[in-house]
Amino acid sequence: MDQRALILGFSMLAFGSAMAADPASIDWGKIPATKLTLFYPGQSSYEWLRSEGHKGASSETARGDSCVSCHDDAKEEQRQGAKILRGNHPLEPTTIAGKKNGHVDLSVQAAFDAKNAYLRYQWKTQNPFPGNEHQYLRFDGKEWKVYGFPKLDKVVQEGKQPGIYEDRMSIIIDDGKVPGFAKQGCWLTCHDGQRDMPKQFTKEEVAANALLTAIKKNDVRKYLPDTRTNPSDWKTGKSVEDIAKLKEAGAFVELIQWRAHRSHAVGMADDGYVLEWRLADAGKDMFSGNADSKTHQPKFMWDEKKVGYKSITADQLRKGDHFLIREQNAVPFDPNAGWKEGDMIPDYVTSREDAKGSAADNNAIANWKDGMWTVVVVRPLGLANSDDKALKAGGVYNVGFAVHDDNITTRGHFVSYVKTLGLGAKADIQAVKLP
Amino acid sequence: MSHPAKHRPLIALVALFGLCLSVPAFAQFDAEAAENTFKDNDCHKCHHATKAKKGPALKKIAAKYKEKKLDEKEAIKHMTAGQKVKLDDGKEEDHKIIDTKDVKVQTNVARWMLSH
Incomplete structure (x- = not known):
């Protein structure tokens, strides 16, 4: 069941040819x-x-005042988080079962060399296990149906489904080209109408929206104010041509998400950006859906010859690394393999080999030990893709961080006020030049 | 008039008691509880201890109350009545109302504020 050694070995192999420094051997004790x-x-x-x-x-x-011009108390984040989760707060209409902590302490270290920037994160999880599982496809005796949902979803709130969702560590990066980001950070991207936000979109509204139809999206996610004629109304999208001009001018933010299931499995972090939507970079992500859109059956199952099983059951949850990796432990799904009610296969299949193009820029190593995640994200310097923010030695960037903990997504994360990251330059977080 | 030496400790005790009674009432407060109420109500977003933010510093407020001989009752009125306040840019805004009707809590906050 435990594939950690295999994955780590695979990750190291992949890193070896691409990096100046092995992130696992950096002496992090010397990095502030x-x-x-x-x-x-x-x-x-x-x-x-x-x-x-x-x-x-x-x-x-x-x-355009900055958040911290008012929210400047030494324990501001603890106080605000606790208030919002205390109950009967206008900003949190849902009582989230088991969610006790309104804040999380995050340690950030940064380093860089001639090829890469290295960001090391550490935080304690609320649960005594790593949140490295994601949704499953479960056979109910007749059909394969999604099993497990994020905790804010109604089916979890009503106790009809368990809360199963991967942990995440995210960073948004602005190189100074997005008006207001230096003052208000990630709050520029978070709007009414989005998933799990007030006035959440309806399918009809999305279907009738010119911009979302043009970019082939069926819901509302993060966007930057400049992509709307009225920044406070997601429905007022500018034309695709105008948005292309914004992109060309660099008026977007980088979004790098380390995902404890869908990217960690193959030693990567995903690579995206926020402009008119929360978009993936060009190319192909390291994860893709495992449900066949026509049959709703899985596309892949575990290779029993390699791992000893072709599926798991609910009693095996949280007891191992249940990653389905196309090139390592997966084979095409066999509908005649004698499936029984309760058999489960991951809803996503991951692949380093299939990840391509700009979407495959970021690597990562991570482990969870004694209740704490340690994640090192490796970002190449000087990327020239049109959907990337190029990090350079001497550069200073506005950044916002988010941690998703305890089987939750959308607004259920912990976020930071905006900070600065400097690569060998003065900033809140100063990346140290490696020898 | 002189007092026998054996009565002097008693006189000192009575004098101390009298002194306690003469101390202004706003001097007695639970600072930690007051600060928590103050910050839970987001008062600190506009009022810093020593520097001007959107609203005046607590130190400046305390000095003004002292100069005008105003007491905690006026401070409580200010935090509970939602009266208009004039900002530096000339605009007027309703002052936020503290989220408690407990007079003891309000009094504690007022005394702590005026102690700056």
């Missing part, structure tokens, strides 16, 4: 650690921040 506190933001959208609900600060936020 910046201690950040991330807090639970609930539904504090771009629009709420500019509303009367943001008492005494709506006009200041609208004119």
